[in-house]
Amino acid sequence: MSAKNMVFPNIESCNPRLCISGRISRIQRIVSEIFRHELKPYGLSNSQLSILFVVAKREAVMQKEICDILYLEKSSLSRNLTRLFSKNYISKLDNGLVQLTQKGKVHLETVIPAWNRAMVTAREKLGNEGEDALQLVLNNLVN
Amino acid sequence: MSAKNMVFPNIESCNPRLCISGRISRIQRIVSEIFRHELKPYGLSNSQLSILFVVAKREAVMQKEICDILYLEKSSLSRNLTRLFSKNYISKLDNGLVQLTQKGKVHLETVIPAWNRAMVTAREKLGNEGEDALQLVLNNLVN
């Protein structure tokens, strides 16, 4: 049998539509678009907003803590923070703790209505059972 | 009231833990890590594998078709394809259709067992109801 006639049993029998990574990536691209477009006028990315949220709720945090909460690699966070520093939304204390600046608080306060609009749009698509399903997926993964 | 004493009702009342984008991003980082580590020895990223899967199952496809299936921006796909071309896993026909090369088929066949291992690991975490929930989320988003 020549190479051209080789058969590929794995390729033939696999079902890529079941790929868990692929399905999550598609979900991620669909949903992040909703938030990206709402947040764009405010100059904040989804990631940046999620970091601001953590810092706002914790008052003063170690980077490590943010990484653990967001499941984010320390180097990814480091670079995201650089962008937030340069916009003066956060500052770093002597002991390394990260805090929102006054400007950061004011901006976050301003952005939240846009975030709420994105949440409404996303919820319209997901429905209640979709949102519950999302939480179930997350719970199963983190436990 | 001075600026320092300003209150931020949106910040105080919002619940970032409910953020749909944030929850999906965390899910994505957790799951993609599983697949990334299984695929790494084979020199394929999650995205590259998902593209190979589409091309394999369709035999010959337009880039636009791949984009539609994966919810991927055309420029993102264009650059992913460049990396797959350079590894000689895919080729482009005169009419622009993308195909797997023989080398691409052989490599994909080789990689699928690793993909299956990642699927097992992910399913162990998700459980059956987690996997169903994932599909529900995707279905609600695409309809």
Add this chain to the structure above:
DNA sequence: CGAATAGAGTTGTATATACAACTAATTGAT
């Protein structure tokens, strides 16, 4: 105390992704 170790953070490098602006090619309308 002083060396070894561990932990937090940064930087180099690579892929992934999107948007905007562009090119090329095809299609449609008159």
Add this chain to the structure above:
DNA sequence: ATCAATTAGTTGTATATACAACTCTATTCG
């Protein structure tokens, strides 16, 4: 048939992300 408009794809630019290798600091142990 020609010109306009749409469509596919590429390239410039920016953010997001991870891993590896590094620095710096703090802690632990001999």
